[in-house]
Amino acid sequence: MKKPPAPPVPSAAPALSPTLRVLIGLAAAVIALAGLSLGRELVGPLALAAVIVIICHPVRHPLERRGWPRWLATTTVIVVAYLILGFLALLLFFAGTQFVRLVADYADELQGTAQAVVAWLGSVGLDDQAADAAASVLQPSTIAGFAASLGGTVLTVLTAFFFVLAYVIFMAADGSRYARAESSFGAAARTSIRRVQSFNTGVRRYYIVNASFGAVVAIIDGLALWALGVPAPAVWAILAFVTNFIPNIGFVIGLIPPALLALVVGGWPLMLAVIAIYCVVNVTLQVLVQPKFVSDAVSLSLTLSFFSVIFWTFIIGPLGAILSIPLTLLVRALVLEGDPDARWLRWLSGDTVSARDG
Incomplete structure (x- = not known):
């Protein structure tokens, strides 16, 4: 007896080319970011x-x-x-x-x-x-x-x-x-839980470092402005503390108002004195010392930190400048850390752990 012919094996769907996958991913990201902005x-x-x-x-x-x-x-x-x-x-x-x-x-x-x-x-x-x-x-x-x-x-x-x-x-x-997620789902959820825990730890370390350096900078700047006779030194000390949470450009934002007021009340010599003190104190602490601690805390490159301020301010407004680093860490945790093939992208973002894992 002749055997019936075997049913045809369905051909596998053609895989998307890497270029097409990148384009689709970018299109989806644009749509998601537009929704966040709205x-x-x-x-x-x-x-x-x-x-x-x-x-x-x-x-x-x-x-x-x-x-x-x-x-x-x-x-x-x-x-x-x-x-x-x-x-x-x-x-x-x-x-x-x-x-x-x-x-x-x-x-x-x-x-x-x-x-x-x-x-x-x-x-x-x-x-x-x-x-x-x-x-x-x-x-x-x-x-x-x-x-x-x-x-x-x-x-x-x-x-x-x-x-x-x-x-x-x-x-x-x-x-x-x-x-209680790990006790509910067992070892299957351990990887995801550790990603969330790593993100939470990075956020806490980032704000602890920034709050510590911001307090030191605010106290020194406030005392210096008080000694120079610039009006309302407490206001500018508060501004220095708040702008310390804005990476890279916060120093400039915190300097402009007291420098202009010093020009008004004391002329060019007082303005230049304020700028000199801010440069010595803020550049030393915020530019030379603090980035090392921030890098150890969150493992983000300086370029990405600077770009994230501009990017998230454009997306969600002024609050995005202060939340830029946590939001960038969240995107990296959701998009990159779950993909073994994206290890080099994590390294490019400043993640030293990915290099050691490789």
Whole structure:
């Protein structure tokens, strides 16, 4: 008896070429980033709340080891997170109100300095348009407009504060449940859990390093400005502390306002003294010393750190500058660390562990 012919074996689907896979991945990334940008009012507070909870989450471990109920340990994490948020809000409120008061108090001096700048620029041969453009920076209306814009940004953040508070509660509660993932799923979930733990550890180390260096820089800058007689040194010390969380360019952002105020109240010699002190203190600590500690904490290259500030500010607004490093670490953990073939990309981003694994 003749055997029936064997059924045809279906041919395997043709594999996508590497170039096509890259193009599809880039297209998907553009769509995802466009969605994040459109929803920045929700994504920004969510990312901020996640970072706060990650920082505060280790508080629960010693409490649970001492026999505290899980709900009470979670409540403690929420309280600590709220204390941090409240402290930051008070700092920003104090600095903002003092800055507006300074603009009002020194309006006449600002006008006189603007006129002096115009005369000096004209004496060195610059045309009227260049002189007017440079002098407009010191016009009271320009600085008042900047203050209003800053106030609008703070108002937007405060408007989203409700979402941050709600996110903190939910994430702190979920954090206690996620801690039991390995006992629920066994060894199969161990790799993913370690990736999450590595990301959380990197975020905590990054903010501990930045907060430590920021406090030192703020104290030194504040005392130096007070000794030089620059008005409101506490405001500029707070600004130096906050801008320390912005990699690479935070030093420049924190220097411009006190330098301009020093020019108004003390002329060029005082302005140059402020710039010199900031350069010595901030460049030494933030440019020469701090990057070594940050690199050890998060293993990101300096180029990627600088680019991440610009990129995430463009995507989710001003809050992205402060959250740029955690967001970049999150993308690397989700996209690269789960793919063995992407080890060289992780090394390119500054991850020294990937090189040792290879």
